[in-house]
Amino acid sequence: MDAVMETVGLRKSYKGNVAADDVNIHIPKGSVYGFVGPNGAGKSTVMKMILNLIRPDAGEVHLFGEKVTDRSYEIFKRVGSIIENPAFYDRLTARQNLELHCEYMGFPNKERIDEVLQMVDLQNVEGKQIRHYSLGMKQRLAIARAILARPEFLILDEPINALDPEGICKMRNLFRRLNREEGTTIFISSHILSEVDLIADTIGIIQHGKLLTELPIEEIHKRQTAYISLQVDDAARAAALLEQMGIASFSVLDKEFIRIYDPDISGKVLSKALLENGVGLESLWRKQDTLEDYFFQLMEEK
Amino acid sequence: MAHLIRLELKKNGFARNMIFTAAAILFSMLFITVSLWDSMTDPEQAKDTFESTYLAIGLLMSFLFPVYSSVLTARLVIGEYDQRTITIMFSYPLNRTKLIAGKLIIIMVYTAISMTIGYICCCGYIVFTDRHFDMLEGTFRISMLQTWIPTAITATAVCTVLSLWPFIIGMIRKSVPAAIVTSWIVIVLRQVMITKNETNQESLPQILLATTVTFGMTFLIFKKKVPELY
Numbered sequence: 277m278d279a280v281m282e283t284v285g286l287r288k289s290y291k292g293n294v295a296a297d298d299v300n301i302h303i304p305k306g307s308v309y310g311f312v313g314p315n316g317a318g319k320s321t322v323m324k325m326i327l328n329l330i331r332p333d334a335g336e337v338h339l340f341g342e343k344v345t346d347r348s349y350e351i352f353k354r355v356g357s358i359i360e361n362p363a364f365y366d367r368l369t370a371r372q373n374l375e376l377h378c379e380y381m382g383f384p385n386k387e388r389i390d391e392v393l394q395m396v397d398l399q400n401v402e403g404k405q406i407r408h409y410s411l412g413m414k415q416r417l418a419i420a421r422a423i424l425a426r427p428e429f430l431i432l433d434e435p436i437n438a439l440d441p442e443g444i445c446k447m448r449n450l451f452r453r454l455n456r457e458e459g460t461t462i463f464i465s466s467h468i469l470s471e472v473d474l475i476a477d478t479i480g481i482i483q484h485g486k487l488l489t490e491l492p493i494e495e496i497h498k499r500q501t502a503y504i505s506l507q508v509d510d511a512a513r514a515a516a517l518l519e520q521m522g523i524a525s526f527s528v529l530d531k532e533f534i535r536i537y538d539p540d541i542s543g544k545v546l547s548k549a550l551l552e553n554g555v556g557l558e559s560l561w562r563k564q565d566t567l568e569d570y571f572f573q574l575m576e577e578k
Numbered sequence: 579m580a581h582l583i584r585l586e587l588k589k590n591g592f593a594r595n596m597i598f599t600a601a602a603i604l605f606s607m608l609f610i611t612v613s614l615w616d617s618m619t620d621p622e623q624a625k626d627t628f629e630s631t632y633l634a635i636g637l638l639m640s641f642l643f644p645v646y647s648s649v650l651t652a653r654l655v656i657g658e659y660d661q662r663t664i665t666i667m668f669s670y671p672l673n674r675t676k677l678i679a680g681k682l683i684i685i686m687v688y689t690a691i692s693m694t695i696g697y698i699c700c701c702g703y704i705v706f707t708d709r710h711f712d713m714l715e716g717t718f719r720i721s722m723l724q725t726w727i728p729t730a731i732t733a734t735a736v737c738t739v740l741s742l743w744p745f746i747i748g749m750i751r752k753s754v755p756a757a758i759v760t761s762w763i764v765i766v767l768r769q770v771m772i773t774k775n776e777t778n779q780e781s782l783p784q785i786l787l788a789t790t791v792t793f794g795m796t797f798l799i800f801k802k803k804v805p806e807l808y
Contacts, residue, residue, distance in 0.1 A: 327669050329807055346805075353671040363662040365589060379585050380670040421666075 278305045279338070280429050280461040281326060286335035288321055288485075295321040297485040299335070303429075303463055303478070308455050310476030310493075311465040312571060318485040319465040320360060323433050326463075327357055339429070353381060356427030358435050362418030366407040370398055370417050373406060374424055383425035392420040395450055397443075411438040419447060423454060430454070432464040436471060444468075448475055473567040481574055488574055496570050504536040504543065505563055509556035517553050532558070582672070582680035590654060598646055599692040603699045606638045610704060614713040625715040628704065632726060633778060635700040636733055639693050641765055644737045647689040648744035648761030652754040654681040655745055659752050664807060678804050682745060682796075690738045697730040732779050739792050740764050746795045749803040 279302050286299040296318045303309045313319050324330045326337050328344050337344040339351050364373050374389045393399045396416040406414065415438045422430060432451075436444045452475060454460040466472050472479065473493070480490045508514045511528050518526055518536065525537040536546075543560050550557045610631060617626045655678060658664040668674055708714040743764045748757030772779055780788070 324665075324807075329665055329668055331805070349671045349673055351671070352669060355669070357669050359665050359669070360662060363666055365663060366661075367591075368589070376585065376589055377666075379581075379588075380667070380672065382671065 278341070279303060280305045280340060281463065282338040283322070283326065284336045284338070286322060286325055286337065287333050288318075288325060288330065289333060294485045296325065296332070299482070299485070299487045301480055301487065301490065303461060305461055306455070306459050307478050308451070308462040308464065308476045309478045309480060310472035311463060311480050311482065312467075312469055312472055312567075313465075313482035314575075315467070317482045319482055320433055321485075322482070323357075323359060323431055323463070323465065327352070327355070327359065327431060329359065353425070354428045355431060356422035356425060356429070357431040357433075358418045358422050359431070359433045361437075362414040364406040364414065364417065367405055369405055370402045370409075370420075373417070374421060377421050377424055381425040388424060388426070392424050395423070396420045397446065412440060412443060415439055416443065416447070419450070423450075423460075426458070428460060430460050430462045430464075432462065434465055434467065436466060436468065444471065451475055469567045469571055479567070481571060483575060493567075496567060502537075503563055504538070504541060504546070504560065506534045506536065506546070506550075506560050507532050507558040508534065508550065509558065513553070514550060514555045517549060517555060521549060579676055579680055579683075582676060583684060586654065586680055586684055595646075595650070595688060599643075599695065602642045602646065602692070603696050606635065606642065606696060606700050607703050609638065610634065610700065611707070614704075614707065618713050625713075627715045628708075628718060628722060631704050631714060632701070632722075632729075635697065635704070636729065636778075637769075638700070639696045639730075640733050640737050640768065643689050643693045643696065644741055644765055645758075645761050646692075647685050647741040648748075648758045650685045650688060651741070651744040651748060652757045654685065656748040656752065656754050656757050659749075659807070660754060668807070674804065675800055678800065682742065685745075686738050686741055689741045690734055693734040693737060694730070697726075697734070701726060701730075729777075729779050732785070736768070736780055736785060736788065739789050740768065742792050742796050746792075746799050749799045752803075 281301070281303040283299050283301045286296050286301075287294075288296040299318070299322055301309075301311075301322070311319055311322070321330065325332045326339070326344075328337070328346075328348060331346075339348075340354060342348070342351055344351065365376070368376070370393065371389060374392070375386065378384070378386055378389070390399070393402050396419055398413065398416055398420065401409075401413065406417070409417065415435070419432075419435055422432065422435075430451075435451075436447055439447060448471065451462055451464070455462055462475075464472065464476065477493050478490065479493055479496060481488045506514065509532070511531050511534050514534055515526070515528050518534070523536060523538060523541065527535050527537075529535060543562070547557050547560055613634065614626055614631070617623045658667060667677055670677075704714060705718045708718060741761075744757035744760045747760040748754065750756075768780075771784065775781060775784075
């Protein structure tokens with residue numbers, strides 16, 4: 277698949293502190309790429325380098341197959357972005373801000389403003405000056421601005437910050453729709469791993485400026501293990517009983533906890549067997565590793 | 579570039595700058611009136627002359643409008659960095675040098691036009707008040723314009739060029755107060771310099787030196803500081 281954006285050996289440091297180190301990202305056309313990492317991992321720095329807002333110390337950024345240089349301007353007609361906190365001209369209204377954006381982007385279709393305001397539920401407050409907007413409203417307006425000129429590639433740095441749960445759900449659906457119906461390639465960073473898990477089809481994990489891994493989400497899901505977790509009063513006796521029952525794939529975590537890596541076993545059968553053999557059962561639950569588990573596992577390994 | 583300037587004007591609503599220009603000119607006229615009235619009614623004072631009043635006008639023009647132009651610099655340029663709106667501006671498919679240059683052109687043209695209008699209004703006003711109320715010593719002669727016009731043109735040109743200094747220092751520090759304080763310092767230094775000259779205006783070598791240094795520094799700022807977001 278063609279890459280909409282690629283970075284090759286991207287590196288940036290600030291006064292000796294490495295913010296990005298040999299970062300190689302590949303974003304296929306039509307994909308949603310989730311970019312995750314702890315605070316200060318270098319996500320925003322990488323995104324700014326892609327947008328040519330800061331100059332890398334080394335490495336290259338390729339957008340739509342073209343190398344980004346100091347003189348690359350035209351290419352950004354095809355890119356929409358949100359970087360850092362949403363910034364607007366506070367004394368102008370939402371509509372005026374979006375009209376200016378259209379003019380600067382060289383996008384002539386002003387009717388699209390109504391469309392995007394509706395998409396982010398701001399159609400009723402478009403005449404209000406931005407200084408009277410809440411942070412959540414500003415965030416939604418920033419999303420409207422980013423998608424206004426129908427970009428082929430959308431760079432979203434923490435786009436759901438400050439949104440309420442309903443807003444998060446609506447924006448998630450909006451991004452999905454843009455990706456599926458308009459073929460927009462999306463590069464999204466977020467601290468909320470469950471959100472990234474819901475929307476992304478490729479995941480890049482960054483820590484201390486280094487890209488630790490870049491994988492399709494299916495690959496991560498395949499690696500995620502489903503298991504039954506048991507909390508009992510005597511793990512040794514419970515383990516002996518599990519062996520008697522012919523269950524081989526389990527591990528005793530400590531004196532109380534046992535994990536059975538066969539999620540098909542009936543919970544009812546298990547609890548009955550334990551109780552009949554005098555093993556006190558405190559709790560029993562089924563669990564599947566999430567992206568969050570994978571993320572923390574990877575962080576520990578590195 | 580014309581398109582960028584038009585957008586900049588649209589974005590910043592230039593009506594309030596026109597209001598400031600009008601207010602500054604009215605303030606200057608009021609100041610002159612008070613001064614003339616005082617010298618006219620106080621028997622211990624000699625009446626103000628056209629020359630001294632013209633000097634006062636020059637002082638007012640070279641103070642009010644350059645200070646206001648630094649406020650414009652702070653709002654149009656430094657404010658974009660301060661408020662982070664520059665990240666949006668720089669993500670547009672536009673030449674960044676042109677984006678900032680457009681703003682500076684607005685500031686410089688504003689300074690030049692408002693100073694010119696100020697000179698015309700205030701000089702016209704003293705001629706008018708003298709003709710109708712005999713407030714000044716002597717009478718106005720057309721030959722006076724031979725001094726007034728070149729002096730006004732020089733002062734306007736020099737102040738327009740010097741209006742770049744708030745941008746230079748403001749960008750080095752990325753600070754709005756630094757931009758405004760710089761305009762005060764530049765005005766004071768200019769006054770100190772020109773009062774040493776007999777003509778009460780800059781000599782040609784001084785103009786050339788100030789212009790070269792100012793444009794050289796502006797070029798450096800464009801190279802080094804404009805692309806930096808922080």
